[in-house]
Amino acid sequence: xxxxxxDPATHEWTIVAAERAKRPDQFRVGREKRPAPPSYSPxxxxxxxxxxxxxxxxxxxxxxxxxxxxxxxIRVIPNKFAALVxxxxxxxxxxxxxxxxxxxxxxxxxxxxxxxxxxxxxxxxREEVTDLILTCRRRYLELRKMPGIEAIIIxxxxxxxxxxxxxxxxxxxxxxxxxxxxxxxxxxxAIQYYDDLHHCVYCDMLEKETQIGTRIVEWGQGFVVLNxxxxxxxxxxxxxxxxxxxxxxxxTDEECSELAAVLRKTLRKLYFGLNNPDYxxxxxxxxxxxxxxxxxxxxxxxxxxxxxxxxxxIGSGVYITTALPEETAKFLREFNEESPVESTQxxxxxxxx
Amino acid sequence: xxxxxxDPATHEWTIVAAERAKRPDQFRVGREKRPAPPSYSPxxxxxxxxxxxxxxxxxxxxxxxxxxxxxxxIRVIPNKFAALVxxxxxxxxxxxxxxxxxxxxxxxxxxxxxxxxxxxxxxxxREEVTDLILTCRRRYLELRKMPGIEAIIIxxxxxxxxxxxxxxxxxxxxxxxxxxxxxxxxxxxAIQYYDDLHHCVYCDMLEKETQIGTRIVEWGQGFVVLNxxxxxxxxxxxxxxxxxxxxxxxxTDEECSELAAVLRKTLRKLYFGLNNPDYxxxxxxxxxxxxxxxxxxxxxxxxxxxxxxxxxxIGSGVYITTALPEETAKFLREFNEESPVESTQxxxxxxxx
Numbered sequence: 001x002x003x004x005x006x007d008p009a010t011h012e013w014t015i016v017a018a019e020r021a022k023r024p025d026q027f028r029v030g031r032e033k034r035p036a037p038p039s040y041s042p043x044x045x046x047x048x049x050x051x052x053x054x055x056x057x058x059x060x061x062x063x064x065x066x067x068x069x070x071x072x073x074i075r076v077i078p079n080k081f082a083a084l085v086x087x088x089x090x091x092x093x094x095x096x097x098x099x100x101x102x103x104x105x106x107x108x109x110x111x112x113x114x115x116x117x118x119x120x121x122x123x124x125x126r127e128e129v130t131d132l133i134l135t136c137r138r139r140y141l142e143l144r145k146m147p148g149i150e151a152i153i154i155x156x157x158x159x160x161x162x163x164x165x166x167x168x169x170x171x172x173x174x175x176x177x178x179x180x181x182x183x184x185x186x187x188x189x190a191i192q193y194y195d196d197l198h199h200c201v202y203c204d205m206l207e208k209e210t211q212i213g214t215r216i217v218e219w220g221q222g223f224v225v226l227n228x229x230x231x232x233x234x235x236x237x238x239x240x241x242x243x244x245x246x247x248x249x250x251x252t253d254e255e256c257s258e259l260a261a262v263l264r265k266t267l268r269k270l271y272f273g274l275n276n277p278d279y280x281x282x283x284x285x286x287x288x289x290x291x292x293x294x295x296x297x298x299x300x301x302x303x304x305x306x307x308x309x310x311x312x313x314i315g316s317g318v319y320i321t322t323a324l325p326e327e328t329a330k331f332l333r334e335f336n337e338e339s340p341v342e343s344t345q346x347x348x349x350x351x352x353x
Numbered sequence: 354x355x356x357x358x359x360d361p362a363t364h365e366w367t368i369v370a371a372e373r374a375k376r377p378d379q380f381r382v383g384r385e386k387r388p389a390p391p392s393y394s395p396x397x398x399x400x401x402x403x404x405x406x407x408x409x410x411x412x413x414x415x416x417x418x419x420x421x422x423x424x425x426x427i428r429v430i431p432n433k434f435a436a437l438v439x440x441x442x443x444x445x446x447x448x449x450x451x452x453x454x455x456x457x458x459x460x461x462x463x464x465x466x467x468x469x470x471x472x473x474x475x476x477x478x479r480e481e482v483t484d485l486i487l488t489c490r491r492r493y494l495e496l497r498k499m500p501g502i503e504a505i506i507i508x509x510x511x512x513x514x515x516x517x518x519x520x521x522x523x524x525x526x527x528x529x530x531x532x533x534x535x536x537x538x539x540x541x542x543a544i545q546y547y548d549d550l551h552h553c554v555y556c557d558m559l560e561k562e563t564q565i566g567t568r569i570v571e572w573g574q575g576f577v578v579l580n581x582x583x584x585x586x587x588x589x590x591x592x593x594x595x596x597x598x599x600x601x602x603x604x605t606d607e608e609c610s611e612l613a614a615v616l617r618k619t620l621r622k623l624y625f626g627l628n629n630p631d632y633x634x635x636x637x638x639x640x641x642x643x644x645x646x647x648x649x650x651x652x653x654x655x656x657x658x659x660x661x662x663x664x665x666x667i668g669s670g671v672y673i674t675t676a677l678p679e680e681t682a683k684f685l686r687e688f689n690e691e692s693p694v695e696s697t698q699x700x701x702x703x704x705x706x
Contacts, residue, residue: 001441002457004531013531015457017436083370083665083673088354098561099582104355104368155664163663174665178357178366181538182670208451229452282668303667310516311508312436312527314656315635317535320436 007230009201010189014230015320022322024331027234027306029275037118037167045080046112046168048072055080058109059138061131070115073128074135082108083174090148090177107143107175111135117168120158121281122264122271129260136173136283137256140249143175144288150179151287154248159278161305171281183287187296194295202297203244205229214326217269217333220262222255227325227332233307234323235274237266237332239300246286246296263300268337270304277304360583362554363542367583368673375675377684380587380659382628390471390520398433399465399521401425408433411462412491414484423468426481427488435461436527443501443530460496460528464488470521473511474634475617475624482613489526489636490609493602496528497641503532504640507601512631514658524634536640540649547648555650556597558582567679570622570686573615575608580678580685586660587676588627590619590685592653599639599649616653621690623657630657 003016045053048070059076063069084106092102113132114124121129136154143152156171157163193201209215209226217237218225225239239262241255251259270277285298313319356369398406401423412429416422437459445455466485467477474482489507496505509524510517546554562568562579570590571578578592592615594608604612623630638651666672 002435002437004437004455004457004529006453006531008452010534012534013529015436017434017457081370082355083368084355084357096561096565098557099361100359102357104357104370151669153665153668155668157663161661163661172665174669176357176669176671178359178671180669180671181363181365185534185538204451208449212449280664280667282664284668301667308514308516309662310510311633311635312506312525314633315506315508315637315654316504316527316529316533318529318531318533 005230007228008205009193010186012230012232013318014232015318016231016324017320017322021324022234024235024323024328027274027277027304027323027328029277029306039116039118041117041168044117044166044168046075046110046166046170047117048115051075054110059135061135063115072115074114074131075112076135076139077110077112079108079110079172084108084176086146102177105148105177107146107149107173109139109143109173111139111171111173113169113171120169120267120271120276121156122267122276124264126257126260126264129264130257132171133251133256133259133263134253136171137249137251139173140285143173144249144291146175148177149175149288151176151183152285154283154285156281158281159276159305162278162280164278179287186284187287187290190295191293200244200295200297202240202299206240206242206297215329217329218262218265220258220265222258223262225262225266227329229325231321231323231325231328232319233303233321235270235277235304235306235328235332236321236325237270237302239263239266239302240297241299244294244297246293246298247291248283248285248298249291265337266302266332269332269335270302272337273332273335274304274306277306279304358583360581361558362546363539365583365585366671367585368671369584369677370673370675374677375587377588377676377681380627380630380657380676380681382630382659392469392471394470394521397470397519397521399428399463399519399523400470401468404428407463412488414488416468425468427467427484428465429488429492430463430465432461432463432525437461437529439499455530458501458530460499460502460526462492462496462526464492464524464526466522466524473522473620473624473629474509475620475629477617479610479613479617482617483610485524486604486609486612486616487606489524490602490604492526493638496526497602497644499528501530502528502641504529504536505638507636507638509632509634511634512629512658515631515633517631532640539637540640540643543648544646553597553648553650555593555652559593559595559650568682570682571615571618573611573618575611576615578615578619580682582678584674584676584678584681585672586656586674588623588630588657588659588681588685589674589678590623590655592616592619592655593650594652597647597650599646599651600644601636601638601651602644618690619655619685622685622688623655625690626685626688627657627659630659632657 005014055078060072061074063073084104088103088105152175154173190201215226280303282301358367408431413425414427416426437457441456441458505528507526543554568579633656635654
């Protein structure tokens with residue numbers, strides 16, 4: 001019997017389609033392993049030596065000179081094909097007395113995560129991931145000061161079905177001058193809960209999930225990794241701080257290092273456990289004007305692209321997932337990401353998708 | 354310079370990324386034409402003769418016996434891998450004093466559009482499309498009477514990137530026992546407009562679009578086809594009745610035939626103009642309890658799957674489109690879908706995507 005589940009924070013419904021459910025190991029990517037990317041590509045604008053192929057750098061984290069390698073560890077550059085640009089007016093206009101628009105003002109930056117063309121986030125060291133998180137915080141704190149910015153979205157698209165056009169591992173950060181409906185709704189729902197109960201709904205959720213335990217992937221230092229109750233897709237994974245903090249901008253240095261440990265561990269579980277699935281990673285954080293109100297907790301959301309959103313989801317906004325989060329969490333919790341060589345062998349009787 | 358545009362009905366923002374914009378003809382599907390499907394497949398559960406491979410039929414439209422062909426023109430059957438099933442309780446439960454759920458109660462039906470394995474909707478005759486719309490109305494009117502049903506979504510997923518698993522042309526209809534947030538929001542926004550102005554926002558939009566004309570694809574009898582102002586994807590196309598009518602269930606016989614003409618014409622423009630792109634087609638109609646309130650107009654939404662929703666869209670709910678709806682509407686308006694043989698030749702200098 002399928003089940004309908006409601007996200008306690010957003011009140012959005014998901015269908016957990018038991019009739020269609022697969023065992024977690026059946027989601028392993030069955031295609032022939034992609035050809036290993038080269039460690040350097042002469043035509044890649046993000047590879048060291050090709051810096052002139054990108055717009056001028058916004059920031060870079062210099063490498064240890066003694067290393068003898070590329071001069072930088074991380075680079076931040078404007079997106080050459082930016083969706084929004086830091087020009088034009090912030091004025092909202094009305095066209096034909098009816099349609100509202102404004103200039104596409106904003107910021108769209110690329111964070112080149114590593115000089116190595118062939119090293120996805122899952123294969124970086126804890127120190128390298130810490131540097132990346134510190135860089136994201138730095139850019140976040142800069143962009144939130146810019147006039148007119150209402151929301152900042154940090155994300156990574158990994159692999160072609162997640163919408164990547166460039167193979168070299170990179171994240172993006174977009175700062176926008178409007179409040180998206182979805183983000184406003186998320187807040188209004190959390191505020192209502194706070195007004196009713198004087199608790200943060202995310203903190204209550206974390207407490208309940210910790211008590212129940214079945215959907216927890218990892219209890220890290222300062223962070224919890226879980227597959228949410230009303231997951232919208234198989235293996236949807238969230239990473240939340242245990243400290244009630246609405247804004248990613250307020251993460252401490254120590255927390256950056258703790259987050260790096262659990263993020264790396266989580267991505268390695270997905271990488272080795274599911275054979276390097278494509279995924280979208282999104283950092284959900286408070287709207288710029290709402291960063292000090294403790295009814296929201298920033299969190300990372302990872303959605304592996306193992307299924308396709310289709311007409312029903314587009315029309316209704318309700319998602320259908322074909323895996324129980326209790327089962328996917330158990331799979332990830334028990335998967336040993338530190339002995340990946342054995343683990344990449346398909347399970348006996350494995351059916352490719 | 355990119356532009357931010359707001360949907361006048363839902364207030365959702367879209368980024369029209371001019372920097373990334375392509376000419377409409379550059380969206381033509383560049384891949385080798387898929388191998389033509391066979392007109393009959395012995396393993397296809399939707400092909401005539403294989404009726405026993407599906408659950409028992411709910412409805413079928415008998416064919417003219419004199420035709421000598423298959424005994425039915427259209428079949429409606431329960432989805433064998435239903436996301437929701439007509440069993441269980443309608444009670445909402447609370448788990449661990451916090452998480453809300455209910456049985457996956459509902460209806461999930463498949464409408465086999467034609468006996469011909471190789472005839473997509475775009476290639477059916479006007480009479481065949483009329484029959485399909487009449488069948489959809491029939492099932493809609495049955496399902497809306499079922500106890501506990503709050504919303505009904507009719508949709509077609511065409512092609513693998515639109516999430517189809519079976520090649521034989523079919524639509525689906527899902528009746529759900531919850532009100533999805535997105536559908537409620539759409540209403541609340543339209544009600545607010547009505548309360549403010551005592552007009553229906555969809556009717557006002559249609560009037561404005563008709564005056565402006567640049568985003569109109571087709572003025573049909575009783576229906577208008579357009580690419581909306583804040584399109585969420587290249588070539589997003591809507592078909593709206595000119596009569597202010599919230600519910601698809603109230604479509605008249607005559608309107609079914611008129612709709613068949615414009616729907617067929619629109620799909621042929623996409624099929625021949627863009628080389629048979631994958632698409633999702635969704636019928637947006639009033640919630641079951643809201644069918645008599647004239648602040649909403651039911652409409653068909655067609656989203657060709659030419660680009661990929663990625664981390665930014667998932668995180669923000671804001672879509673980025675890389676084509677101006679004024680340009681895609683012009684392309685579709687001027688494209689002659691009745692002389693397709695010439696038109697399927699790629700334009701000179703065409704670059705595959």
